[in-house]
Amino acid sequence: MVSGTTVAFIGLGRMGGPMAARLVAAGHRVVGHDLVPELLDAAAGRGVEPAASAVAAVAGADAVVTMLPTGRHVLALYRDGGLLAAARPGTLFLDCSTIDVADARTAHEAARDAGHRALDTPVSGGVAGAEAGTLTFMAGGDAEDFARAEPLLSAMGARAVHCGAAGAGQAAKICNNMILGISMIAVSEAFVLGESLGLSHQALYDVASTSSGQCWALTANCPVPGPVPASPANRDYRPGFSAPLMAKDLRLAADAARAGGVASELGLRAAQLYAEFAGSEGAEQDFSGIVRTVRQRSAPPTDSAPPTDPNGTPA
Known part of the structure; x- marks a missing residue:
């Protein structure tokens, strides 16, 4: 035209x-x-x-x-x-x-x-x-x-x-966004794990963005403030792509996976996590705000007895 x-x-x-x-x-x-x-x-x-x-x-x-x-x-x-x-x-x-x-x-x-x-x-x-x-x-x-x-x-x-x-366009969209939703959760968990290990956000970003952890969720929509200035994390997670929209797309993907008998364990779990996030504190946030949920659900480190083997002997 x-x-x-x-x-x-x-x-x-x-x-x-x-x-x-x-x-x-x-x-x-x-x-x-x-x-x-x-x-x-x-x-x-x-x-x-x-x-x-x-x-x-x-x-x-x-x-x-x-x-x-x-x-x-x-x-x-x-x-x-x-x-x-x-x-x-x-x-x-x-x-x-x-x-x-x-x-x-x-x-x-x-x-x-x-x-x-x-x-x-x-x-x-x-x-x-x-x-x-x-x-x-x-x-x-x-x-x-x-x-x-x-x-x-x-x-x-x-x-x-x-x-x-x-229908093929919609099929491609929900498959793509299933990848994105799972990736954002994985990137968020990695940053929270890095925090617990004393690793700075910038150091983790500098490594992962130029190695095998590189993905769009990291390099374009990084879920923590600092490394990617344009990401919503630097604007208190005001949405570019909102959590409710991600929850909707993942629900469509999960429904399609169930209907097709696809063993989509990560996709189904991602759909559940985003449904919970979008239905509560994430209702007005970018989907990258899921990092806050990961952080909130993570138990602070505690002093504990040394690990033991199955017989109860200290390892």
């Missing part, structure tokens, strides 16, 4: 707002809607034309981008909300939400049955990536539709990967 395409953008929150603004900056006409008036006003300040409703936003659009909390919201808007009925035949629907694979496939089928084109295109990169235009898009759907969507995806991000048929 060339510059000047009319894009309807539904869902202008922390991710959707900057994504819509990137489309405006690329020369596209963007008509947006959000249920929160403050978000709609903020988007208008960045060049998005506000619409009174989602249905009004899609009238005359060449493409529709949705960024919504759950699959339930996507399906309700597509069908009961009248979005598919209001769009012109052949409109390209791009759902950037992170939802269940089955819901993504259902949404895709509903769009196709209504005479439209559709891709599931969840994103990775968080709010910082949305603002900077460095997101990665994971797309599921027909190759022809992916080719049509690429100019829009390129305007909002740095990379778009066609992962396969409908």
